Amino acid sequence: MTFVPKPAARHPLLKTNEIGLTRRDYEAIVSTLCAGCGHDSVSAAVIQACHELSIPPHQFAKVSGIGCSSKTPSYFLGNAHGFNSVHGRMPSIATGAYLANKELKYIGISGDGDSASIGLGQFAHIIRRKVDMCYIVDNNGTYGLTKGQFSATNDRGSTSKRGVPNLYAPIDLVSLAIQLGASFVARSFSGDKQQLIPLIKAAVLHKGFAFIDVISPCVMFNNHEGSTKSYSHVRNHTEPVVDANLIMPRDEIAVEYEEGTTISVPMHDGSELHLRKLSDSYEPNDRVSALTYVQKAQEEGEIVTGLLFLEEDAVDCHDILGTTDTPFNGLAQESLCPGAEKLEQINDSLR
Amino acid sequence: MQPTDIHNPNYFHKVVDCQWACPAHTPVPEYIRLIAQERYTEAYMINWESNVFPGILGRTCDRPCEPACRRVRTEEKPVAICRLKRVAADHKGDITPYLPKVPQKKNGKRIALLGAGPASLAVARDLLPLGYSVDMFDRDPGGGGMMRSQIPAFRLPKDVLEEEVDLIVNMGVNTHYNYEITSMKEMLDMDYDAYFVGTGAPRGRDLDIPGRKEVSKHISIGIDWLSSVAFGHTTSISGKVIVMGGGNTAMDCCRTSNRLGAESVTVVVRSAFDVMKASDWEKEDAMAEGIPILNNRPPKEFVHDNGKLKGVVFGRVKPVEVDGRLKYVPTGEPDVYIEANHILMAIGQENHCPWIERDLGIEFDKWDCPVIDEDSLQSTHEKIYFGGDSAFGPENIIWASAHAHKAAISIHLFCQGKDPKHDRPPEAVNLISQKMGLHEWSYDAEHDPSQRHIVPHADLKRSLDNIKVEVELGFDEDLGFKEAQRCLNCDVQTVFTEKLCIECDACVDICPMDCITFTPNAPEAELRTALTAPAETLEQDLYVSETLPTNRVMVKDEDLCLHCGLCAERCPTNAWDMQKSIIHIPQLSSYAE
Ligand SMILES: Cc1cc2nc3c(=O)[nH]c(=O)nc-3n(C[C@H](O)[C@H](O)[C@H](O)COP(=O)(O)OP(=O)(O)OC[C@H]3O[C@@H](n4cnc5c(N)ncnc54)[C@H](O)[C@@H]3O)c2cc1C
Ligand SMILES: Cc1ncc(C[n+]2csc(CCOP(=O)(O)OP(=O)(O)O)c2C)c(N)n1
Ligand code: SF4
Ligand code: SF4
Ligand code: SF4
Ligand SMILES: [Mg+2]
Numbered sequence: 001m002t003f004v005p006k007p008a009a010r011h012p013l014l015k016t017n018e019i020g021l022t023r024r025d026y027e028a029i030v031s032t033l034c035a036g037c038g039h040d041s042v043s044a045a046v047i048q049a050c051h052e053l054s055i056p057p058h059q060f061a062k063v064s065g066i067g068c069s070s071k072t073p074s075y076f077l078g079n080a081h082g083f084n085s086v087h088g089r090m091p092s093i094a095t096g097a098y099l100a101n102k103e104l105k106y107i108g109i110s111g112d113g114d115s116a117s118i119g120l121g122q123f124a125h126i127i128r129r130k131v132d133m134c135y136i137v138d139n140n141g142t143y144g145l146t147k148g149q150f151s152a153t154n155d156r157g158s159t160s161k162r163g164v165p166n167l168y169a170p171i172d173l174v175s176l177a178i179q180l181g182a183s184f185v186a187r188s189f190s191g192d193k194q195q196l197i198p199l200i201k202a203a204v205l206h207k208g209f210a211f212i213d214v215i216s217p218c219v220m221f222n223n224h225e226g227s228t229k230s231y232s233h234v235r236n237h238t239e240p241v242v243d244a245n246l247i248m249p250r251d252e253i254a255v256e257y258e259e260g261t262t263i264s265v266p267m268h269d270g271s272e273l274h275l276r277k278l279s280d281s282y283e284p285n286d287r288v289s290a291l292t293y294v295q296k297a298q299e300e301g302e303i304v305t306g307l308l309f310l311e312e313d314a315v316d317c318h319d320i321l322g323t324t325d326t327p328f329n330g331l332a333q334e335s336l337c338p339g340a341e342k343l344e345q346i347n348d349s350l351r
Numbered sequence: 352m353q354p355t356d357i358h359n360p361n362y363f364h365k366v367v368d369c370q371w372a373c374p375a376h377t378p379v380p381e382y383i384r385l386i387a388q389e390r391y392t393e394a395y396m397i398n399w400e401s402n403v404f405p406g407i408l409g410r411t412c413d414r415p416c417e418p419a420c421r422r423v424r425t426e427e428k429p430v431a432i433c434r435l436k437r438v439a440a441d442h443k444g445d446i447t448p449y450l451p452k453v454p455q456k457k458n459g460k461r462i463a464l465l466g467a468g469p470a471s472l473a474v475a476r477d478l479l480p481l482g483y484s485v486d487m488f489d490r491d492p493g494g495g496g497m498m499r500s501q502i503p504a505f506r507l508p509k510d511v512l513e514e515e516v517d518l519i520v521n522m523g524v525n526t527h528y529n530y531e532i533t534s535m536k537e538m539l540d541m542d543y544d545a546y547f548v549g550t551g552a553p554r555g556r557d558l559d560i561p562g563r564k565e566v567s568k569h570i571s572i573g574i575d576w577l578s579s580v581a582f583g584h585t586t587s588i589s590g591k592v593i594v595m596g597g598g599n600t601a602m603d604c605c606r607t608s609n610r611l612g613a614e615s616v617t618v619v620v621r622s623a624f625d626v627m628k629a630s631d632w633e634k635e636d637a638m639a640e641g642i643p644i645l646n647n648r649p650p651k652e653f654v655h656d657n658g659k660l661k662g663v664v665f666g667r668v669k670p671v672e673v674d675g676r677l678k679y680v681p682t683g684e685p686d687v688y689i690e691a692n693h694i695l696m697a698i699g700q701e702n703h704c705p706w707i708e709r710d711l712g713i714e715f716d717k718w719d720c721p722v723i724d725e726d727s728l729q730s731t732h733e734k735i736y737f738g739g740d741s742a743f744g745p746e747n748i749i750w751a752s753a754h755a756h757k758a759a760i761s762i763h764l765f766c767q768g769k770d771p772k773h774d775r776p777p778e779a780v781n782l783i784s785q786k787m788g789l790h791e792w793s794y795d796a797e798h799d800p801s802q803r804h805i806v807p808h809a810d811l812k813r814s815l816d817n818i819k820v821e822v823e824l825g826f827d828e829d830l831g832f833k834e835a836q837r838c839l840n841c842d843v844q845t846v847f848t849e850k851l852c853i854e855c856d857a858c859v860d861i862c863p864m865d866c867i868t869f870t871p872n873a874p875e876a877e878l879r880t881a882l883t884a885p886a887e888t889l890e891q892d893l894y895v896s897e898t899l900p901t902n903r904v905m906v907k908d909e910d911l912c913l914h915c916g917l918c919a920e921r922c923p924t925n926a927w928d929m930q931k932s933i934i935h936i937p938q939l940s941s942y943a944e
Contacts, residue, residue, distance in 0.1 A: 004796055
């Protein structure tokens with residue numbers, strides 16, 4: 001916990017984005033998480049990504065459940081909308097909010113306990129419903145907030161701080177998300193912002209459900225020798241397979257890619273997502289092959305990272321339901337509540 | 352880049368911008384913290400040890416520390432370092448218990464100090480506690496040099512001057528006032544063990560343009576005139592006065608004339624306003640007193656009527672940059688004529704020593720300046736040392752103090768049969784952790800965003816009526832505290848221990864100034880481009896760690912660090928710690944024990 005507030009003073013040459021804001025304008029109050037918590041790095045990456053996207057903070061809505069991870073929306077985008085819901089129930093809130101207003105950019109922050117233990121059912125259904133949002137799980141393999149119990153993503157054999165091994169096999173949220181129909185699935189590491197920031201940017205812009213599993217070490221309860229979610233273990237066992245880079249319309253494209261290794265995906269706001277394959281055998285557009293690759297690596301104890309699956313031209317729940325594009329707050333009283341006569345008509349049509 | 356050697360005393364010293372810029376390397380943040388704690392006496396003594404004249408300097412110092420202050424870069428306006436020095440002096444208690452003891456029994460060595468200005472006085476202060484017998488010679492009736500004879504009382508009250516001069520004299524200096532030195536040979540014949548020449552730069556420059564000779568009774572050399580005012584020989588000036596020159600002497604001349612009854616005062620400068628030698632605050636004060644400053648006007652001719660001065664003709668020029676240097680070219684406009692009854696010539700001084708015979712083994716260079724070793728201040732005659740304005744030309748009081756410390760060490764080494772250049776003690780640095788507990792530091796780490804506080808001034812009419820009324824009133828305790836809080840504690844250093852770092856990025860994320868970057872190592876120029884927010888100026892160094900497990904290095908740009916300690920607070924492993932750097936600048940007092 002930090003008691004000294006972060007000074008408002010800033011570097012005079014800090015970059016401003018297209019709407020004249022600096023990264024500092026995307027910050028919020030100082031974190032109260034343990035010093036060194038991976039979750040704080042994820043927050044910093046969200047701040048940087050949103051700044052680079054040049055979207056005003058008030059056009060975001062932050063949603064979360066319960067856990068150290070779910071507390072973090074308080075520590076970024078201080079001027080955004082937000083809802084800190086109950087444990088494992090963020091998907092319901094997000095779905096409702098998205099149905100009411102599709103114009104906001106939704107960022108969901110959850111934990112492995114929040115999404116893979118208590119909230120697994122909700123997690124499955126928000127994917128199935130294709131809510132257009134960026135859903136991030138700060139995955140530390142533990143219940144940080146309740147002092148370090150194994151969570152459902154903790155690897156079998158990985159030990160607790162006191163050396164007791166975990167007896168259950170893990171749930172892999174990435175595999176689940178691919179399988180359940182998410183149109184954007186990625187994995188990254190809180191300690192690798194270079195990879196994480198472009199992924200968050202792309203996930204925010206992606207139309208459809210975008211999921212990022214971020215391995216985010218808990219320095220307090222799961223960063224010891226014997227843990228498979230510690231800074232050093234993750235650093236030594238990651239294998240990036242697809243590099244993602246979001247090229248905004250105003251960016252100059254400086255990098256030249258090797259022929260055949262790069263896939264260019266146009267985004268609906270005019271930017272382009274460049275996917276560079278780091279592994280020849282990897283197919284990020286093929287659900288089955290991606291799933292196979294991820295699971296095979298998992299068996300070998302390797303953590304594959306990068307943009308693991310992408311479906312272009314995905315649909316979202318408003319498309320499926322044919323609901324109005326206008327947010328509820330933009331609809332007039334008559335359309336929102338057409339009155340008893342209209343209700344009667346509808347009921348009649350169903351009799 | 353090579354990993355930074357933080358045990359090199361210069362590394363962290365440079366981070367303390369003010370201390371590094373101060374010629375005497377006064378530990379500024381240390382005394383500012385003491386002021387904030389109302390420990391004025393200790394704050395005063397820290398100054399007294401480094402710069403010898405805190406009360407005087409707190410009013411008159413040229414303050415090279417202020418433009419260097421980090422706050423100029425993080426905000427705009429520096430901490431009012433100089434005015435805080437005055438706060439320490441104005442509010443101090445009894446300092447006698449803290450003063451060095453001067454032994455009754457002398458060490459047998461006799462030292463002659465030529466001139467009784469700040470340079471000589473400071474040498475005396477350093478030598479006396481080691482048992483030296485010190486004889487000080489000056490033509491003036493008292494000690495203080497130009498601090499007494501030049502700096503007007505409305506900037507430096509006599510009692511402030513005398514308190515600090517007397518303190519040293521009363522330590523046991525044998526004074527020989529009203530003593531005109533006319534021959535160095537004669538001095539050498541007195542057979543002292545060593546000599547310190549602190550006779551200043553006492554000759555004012557003159558200007559030879561048509562009419563100069565004819566009107567000579569209407570022209571005074573600025574420094575001669577100021578000293579005759581200081582010693583009470585001149586008490587008034589009448590008619591229209593033109594002050595020629597753009598330095599601090601010119602500012603003192605015009606403000607003094609304004610107080611002694613001049614009908615009008617105009618300062619005319621040949622160069623542009625921005626490049627005038629006078630300090631900004633001197634110019635501001637003169638203008639605030641209603642004195643016009645005319646720039647880009649080189650004098651051409653004194654106009655007179657049979658030797659009676661009528662006025663001066665000035666040309667008109669404008670500055671143009673040629674190959675990066677300013678050159679003045681005529682604008683082609685007609686000349687300007689300004690009426691005048693009296694001229695004060697303040698166009699510079701020289702360190703001219705006509706009384707030093709040129710056959711004594713003291714070499715002079717082609718500009719007629721003594722040849723001096725920069726480290727020891729020894730001349731080509733092993734017994735003779737120079738310091739203050741006599742050494743390298745006119746500077747200021749703080750340089751005189753700095754030279755004096757160096758010369759005192761040299762004289763001591765020489766008297767002990769050691770080599771004044773090569774046997775000098777080295778500088779050193781100590782690092783002391785400031786951690787007191789969780790979230791607790793022994794210094795006030797929180798950043799204070801307030802703007803520089805303004806020093807109150809005496810009522811304008813009252814100060815123009817009486818030359819002895821001090822213009823600046825100084826900060827009271829409350830304002831002093833507020834201003835002290837603006838200091839960023841640049842001596843509390845961020846110290847990084849690579850083997851503890853787990854590369855979690857917590858410090859990178861929290862740092863308000865984007866000082867910290869983890870990146871692959873590269874040569875400095877390339878590394879600088881890899882920083883999150885590269886510095887505008889390259890004066891501050893990069894702090895580079897050993898290579899970390901991810902094959903990157905930690906690079907901290909010292910340029911804008913607020914020393915807020917947040918990196919250390921957010922570090923889970925204490926790889927960052929806030930440690931106070933104490934820079935040991937050798938002084939003779941360390942030999943006293
Ligand atoms: C008008 C004016 C204003 C200034 N204002 C400031 C200011 O605000 N702040 C600042 O820091 N500096 C200021 N200075 C500069 C500062 O006064 C000098 O840099 C400083 O005093 C130099 O110290 P010193 O000990 O080398 O010599 P000095 O102070 O010049 O002392 C030399 C002494 O040697 C004596 N002497 C010289 N020749 C002989 C001789 N042949 N026989 C006997 N005695 C001799 C002189 O009488 C004098 O007392 C000012 C200078 C002037 C001219
Ligand atoms: C309904 C309900 N059950 C249990 C809890 C207790 N609880 C709070 S946080 C948490 C686990 C959080 O784990 P995770 O989502 O992984 O977050 P982390 O703290 O690890 O970031 C639990 C079980 C609760 N708050 N509400
Ligand atoms: S307990 Fe773990 S997850 Fe929670 S704040 Fe501390 S380090 Fe982060
Ligand atoms: S902020 Fe304080 S320590 Fe830093 S340079 Fe300025 S006066 Fe010196
Ligand atoms: S003390 Fe640390 S956090 Fe504060 S400005 Fe300096 S490097 Fe940044
Ligand atoms: Mg967790």
